[in-house]
Amino acid sequence: MVGVPALVALTLLLAGLGGVGLVAIALGRFPGVARCAVYGLSAALCAAMAGIAGVFLLDPASDTQTLELPFGIPTVGAHLRLDPLSAFFLMLIGGIGALCSIYGESYGRHDSEPLRILPFYPVFLAGMGLVTLADDVFVFLLAWELMSLASWLMVLGGKRDGITLQAAYLYLLMAMGGTLALVGAFALMSSESESYVFSTFRAQTFPSLTASAVIVLTVIGAGAKAGFVPLHVWLPRAHPVAPSHVSALMSGVMTKIALYGLIRVGFDLVGLPEGWWGGLLLVVGGVTAVAGLLYAMVQTDLKETLAYSTIKNVGIIAIGLGLALAFRAYGLHVLAGVALIAALFHILNHALFKSLLFLGAGAVVQATGTRNIEQMGGLGRRMPATAAFFFIGSVAISALPPFNGFVSEWLTFQALLGGVALPVWTLRLATPVVAALVALSAALAAMAFVRLYGVVFLGRPRDPAAARARDVGIGMLGPMAILAGACLVLGIVPLGGLVVLRPVMIELLPRSGAALAASDVLTLVPLAASGSAYSGVLLVGVLLVLGLGALGVVRVLAGRACVRRGPAWDCGFPSDDPSAQYSAASFAQPVRRVLGGLVFGIRDVVTMPPPGSMRAAVHKVTLDDRLWKGLYARLGWGVHRLAVEADRARQMTIRHYLMIMFGLTLALLFLVAVTA
Amino acid sequence: MTLFSLALDVAHVGLTVAVAPLLTGWVRWVKARLTLRRGPSPFQPYRDLRRLLRKDIVLADSVSWVFIATPFVLFAIMALAACLVPTFTPSLAxxxxxxxxxxxxLLGLARFMLALAGMDAGTSFGGLGSSREMLIATLAEPAMLMVVFSVALMAHTTALPNVALFVLAHPPVFHISLVLALSALVLVALAENARIPIDNPTTHLELxxxxxxxxxxxxxxHLALIEAAAMIKLTLYVALIACLFAPWGMATDLSDARVVALGIGTYLGKLAVAGTALAVFETGIAKMRVFxxxxxxxxxxxxxxLAIVFLYVNQVVS
Structure with missing residues (x-):
């Protein structure tokens, strides 16, 4: 950038985004104009933000920039800082934000009450951006809450019904609890260093106990927002009820900003990690990765399934971060670099394909008018473009080559294989177990997305609305096409992601320079010594040659054969009834029965009519979310009891109050007498 | 990549693709003999494939591009996988x-496509097969990863040629981890190739x-390509087991024609032994219930x- 430093420009852009929210209110009387203005301006500002952040990140000459503004706590001011880590996340917010804004312009066209979303949308984007630039406690927490509350308002703005209200209420509670934990973490660091500014935290060496407490509180605080099990309960309820482009931003980007908080504190602020921090994240990540998909498998709501799969991916990222912390704690810098790149790459990849899938889901929901996948089917032939993009997203999220999801999970596996170098027994034994969990979660993801794509886009329509569905317009398809293209390009040429991620790695782990250094355009090489490599270009090239070769051979050999269309054979017993197809529930049945017992108390009851009776047999499945019943329902009950007791105290007579005050005075006097 | 190594790779893939139907035919022939039937000739699969290739194609009304693309993708993936698993020589381009x-x-991608194709026609049988296939994959994949892990712990790499070279460079030793990892891989291979006791390759019209x-x-x-892909997959798994646990006989010196011939000969021998073992095993055991x-x-x-745990223990002891 010539003249204006990048940080100043980015701050102005964020302020501009905040201002766009006011534009929405000012144009409230003209909803159509307001919609175009808000989404158009948001898209432009986000694109500019991504551009500036990208230039900053790719320019080797750029240096960390700081800015002090006369706002915030008196005598402290507001501190902003731009470094490669924040630039990477700003790129993510800007890029995905711009695409979601373009999509939102078309998607929101049929919205009857656009003003329930419009003013909060740009503020949400600005809040997320400000989190990454914050360099003191006050600005960080302010931005964090801005992001939480703006997204909460948009969850609330989705529809006027009980489910939405419930989801929004739960979200607000969990967001407040998470922020409380973060306040605790920052308070510990502030009291130790007697400052609110991050730069003093960096210079400070915290005592082991304080640092550990800070990490635990940050894992809780950031984890509540990112969706670590068991703090995930709000996520699959709140993300789906918002409009689809907002769901995409919440699932694809906001969970990543939560992880940014964890990375900022864990790798930058508290100093050298201890070994067990990594272990904590490994365990949390492994459980989160598997549990998220087990939940996803039994959902019949399209967007809810996607939200649960977000939880799985957050788990994979947590595993990568945990490994990086563990390797760093024991001085294995190069392996730490590989693990950190794996986590950051998965952050980038998940942001891309989860946004893509939510945008695709939005198109499907708009075309069919329902979120229930049991009423869909056969949409692949009616919405071919949406289906193609959703297909790419599904393959990518199932961690299959040649798409980007595979690259980051492959790197995670490579880092896990390095776990043998750890000097601690527990961690060394934990890595293969975690690897098995990651493999299980990858296979479950493939199953969940075969189920999702198969039930929604393949087969025959299960509902007249699905049979009438039409593909959406270019305004919605365009952003999806760009995201799908990015998924493919990053899968074939991972170097494209690596050039952005390596500056971040060097910043956070300065001694990890050798990690992935041997990679080039053709191949990805995590560690030069091991000889393991991945080359997307060659794989895809050979695959294309072989596939086309097979096509040619068939063409030549089957020259005279012709292609006919006919009814499905189905072993000679075809049924015209579309409900005879395998449904989403029946597809999930084997896995529900085999693995579902872990998280659900599942009861499958089949009631057969007595012999001779013509009544239908009844198959009833009841699901109990054990976590909800065991933890949250009890917690809610406890709070309720407390409130009842407090209410009783409120209704006491004046005599009782006087007695309490007298007793309290006596007790205080006694305390003074004893201590004096 | 020189012209020679390119030609070698092509020959390598060609060999695996060419012998794959023979291996399947051989397994069927041995099974027939073991059950006192005469059985079709081991070369029957070639004739079946040729017959299928000449037939017309009938597509169900409701199918989309997924159904049509899957046979080609499947075949291409299996052929590509054949490029990646060393058979008679570890020096592959x-x-x-x-x-x-x-x-x-890659095999997971093939399964993903096939499971989708199963759901494309909108029939109950297809969905049933897809659902169970994905369940098997869900259970097999963690086990497979454990095998990968134990191999990587021994050879310090996950690149297949390097693993083969590592095993070749070390004297054959009996190690409990090797036995456990090998057994695990054999069980996974049985499940992945739809063999008894997980699936029965000879049944039709049964639940x-x-x-x-x-x-x-x-x-x-289309069916011919899918059948061919399944045959290549079986050969691949045998080659994979041989590459990881018994790479002996592989030609490391490609300039000597006799060494190469010996490599090809031992490879075919390994396939024959594995095929016979599979046939004996399948004849002696019954199919399992799904659950x-x-x-x-x-x-x-x-x-x-356990293989990994024993490897760790071994490291500490030595």
């Missing part, structure tokens, strides 16, 4: 471009079928984990 994990993921249920709607050349798969593949997972 393409092998360094990917490793064992990539290979597992027990998994792989056959997914491909019910395929006809003509006993977790026990079968759970055993594989446990053996893989």
């Amino acid at each position: 393409l092998a360094p471009t990917s490793d064992l994990i990539t290979l597992v993921a 027990t079928m998994v792989h056959e249920a997914m491909i019910l709607e395929y006809t003509g050349p 006993r798969y977790p026990e079968f593949l759970g055993t594989a997972l446990l053996m893989g984990l």
